[in-house]
Amino acid sequence: MEExxxxxxxxxLTEDFIPSRIVHRESQLSTLxxxxxxxxxxxxxxxxxxxxxxxxxxxxISSYLISELKENADISxxxxxxxxxxxxxNVLYKIVSDLGFNLSVHRKGTPLDxxxxxxxxxxxxxxxxxxxxxxDRIENDRVIYDLLSFPQISIIMIANTETAMYxxxxxxxxxxxxxxxxxFPSYSNSDIVDILKDxxxxxxxxxxxxxSQVEKIAEMSGGDARSAIGVLRNISxxxxxxxxxxxxxxLMEKPVIISKLKDMQNLNENQKTICSIxxxxxxxxxxxxxxxxxxxCEECSIKPVTERRLRTFVEELISSGIISSEGNTKSRVxxxx
DNA sequence: CATCCACCGGAACTTAGGGTTC
DNA sequence: GAACCCTAAGTTCCGGTGGATG
Numbered sequence: 001m002e003e004x005x006x007x008x009x010x011x012x013l014t015e016d017f018i019p020s021r022i023v024h025r026e027s028q029l030s031t032l033x034x035x036x037x038x039x040x041x042x043x044x045x046x047x048x049x050x051x052x053x054x055x056x057x058x059x060x061i062s063s064y065l066i067s068e069l070k071e072n073a074d075i076s077x078x079x080x081x082x083x084x085x086x087x088x089x090n091v092l093y094k095i096v097s098d099l100g101f102n103l104s105v106h107r108k109g110t111p112l113d114x115x116x117x118x119x120x121x122x123x124x125x126x127x128x129x130x131x132x133x134x135x136d137r138i139e140n141d142r143v144i145y146d147l148l149s150f151p152q153i154s155i156i157m158i159a160n161t162e163t164a165m166y167x168x169x170x171x172x173x174x175x176x177x178x179x180x181x182x183x184f185p186s187y188s189n190s191d192i193v194d195i196l197k198d199x200x201x202x203x204x205x206x207x208x209x210x211x212s213q214v215e216k217i218a219e220m221s222g223g224d225a226r227s228a229i230g231v232l233r234n235i236s237x238x239x240x241x242x243x244x245x246x247x248x249x250x251l252m253e254k255p256v257i258i259s260k261l262k263d264m265q266n267l268n269e270n271q272k273t274i275c276s277i278x279x280x281x282x283x284x285x286x287x288x289x290x291x292x293x294x295x296x297c298e299e300c301s302i303k304p305v306t307e308r309r310l311r312t313f314v315e316e317l318i319s320s321g322i323i324s325s326e327g328n329t330k331s332r333v334x335x336x337x
Numbered sequence: 338c339a340t341c342c343a344c345c346g347g348a349a350c351t352t353a354g355g356g357t358t359c
Numbered sequence: 360g361a362a363c364c365c366t367a368a369g370t371t372c373c374g375g376t377g378g379a380t381g
Binding site: 087306308309 | 365366367368369370371372376377378379
């Protein structure tokens with residue numbers, strides 16, 4: 001097998017990778033670190049609400065500090081992506097399994113009260129920190145109430161918008177009103193350049209990418225580090241597949257879209273179809289989108305969903321910041337961000 | 338101003354797939 | 360193993376909204 005000449009360590013170019021140092025997020029880092037400090041003395045920590053646009057380091061920082069904390073304190077932790085696990089049952093299921101409690105192998109039939117019973121009886125006294133990522137996507141706020149009833153549990157809530165909790169039950173909002181609120185502004189282009197250079201230094205071989213190419217990626221990322229890292233990974237993989245030893249200028253043309261499409265492992269096939277239509281069409285009306293969707297399904301021999309169902313997928317894409325809409329009713333168009 | 342039309346989104350209903358119970 | 364229950368995903372139905380048209 002031919003050896004890679006571009007990518008030294010692909011793991012460093014994935015969004016799950018936790019870097020050994022965090023750049024341009026000093027204040028958020030120290031605020032969150034302060035919040036988590038009590039865990040070192042076996043005390044429960046404050047609830048935290050972190051919000052900001054996609055790719056502004058929210059998930060990265062929380063994972064970073066949790067792993068740092070685990071080295072210095074005896075805590076248990078769980079991570080839930082509320083997009084993937086949006087129901088009360090799914091959130092609790094993920095937590096219970098992250099905490100390592102034994103479950104019946106039967107995934108679907110485990111009743112809710114069984115999960116609550118496990119939490120009540122098996123949760124130890126040591127501090128337990130639960131990350132609820134993509135909180136905007138949670139369907140049922142009741143699960144937060146469930147979690148708040150355990151004194152040893154504290155929650156790190158991560159959302160794209162500051163308004164994510166506005167629809168929560170007033171009792172829950174009031175319990176959360178003392179949470180630390182941490183805002184994550186978008187990165188500047190030069191911040192993204194620094195982040196990319198860090199990843200490139202550890203993840204790529206020396207001198208395979210030019211500074212001007214890194215700057216180009218940063219410029220196209222719109223302050224979204226996750227997207228920028230995705231682009232870096234994609235063009236690197238692409239160049240490696242072709243057996244090249246440097247990133248060619250030709251690859252720099254429209255990689256943002258490629259990255260967004262490849263990056264969204266959360267998306268279902270229908271949503272990926274929507275994205276690829278928008279990639280081709282730039283701006284498109286709702287009805288035209290559905291017509292194109294039907295054609296695409298026909299081509300791939302996939303059974304299409306109804307127009308109403310597709311609208312729900314579109315709505316999810318909008319709220320996750322992947323696509324946007326413009327104009328009201330008759331003049332409405334959708335486009336990729 | 339009345340009417341039409343494209344679009345939006347809530348809600349009830351259906352279907353499918355799985356587990357539990359007896 | 361039949362009857363039942365639960366959940367997720369998808370469909371059907373429908374009222375509301377607001378720009379366009381005449």
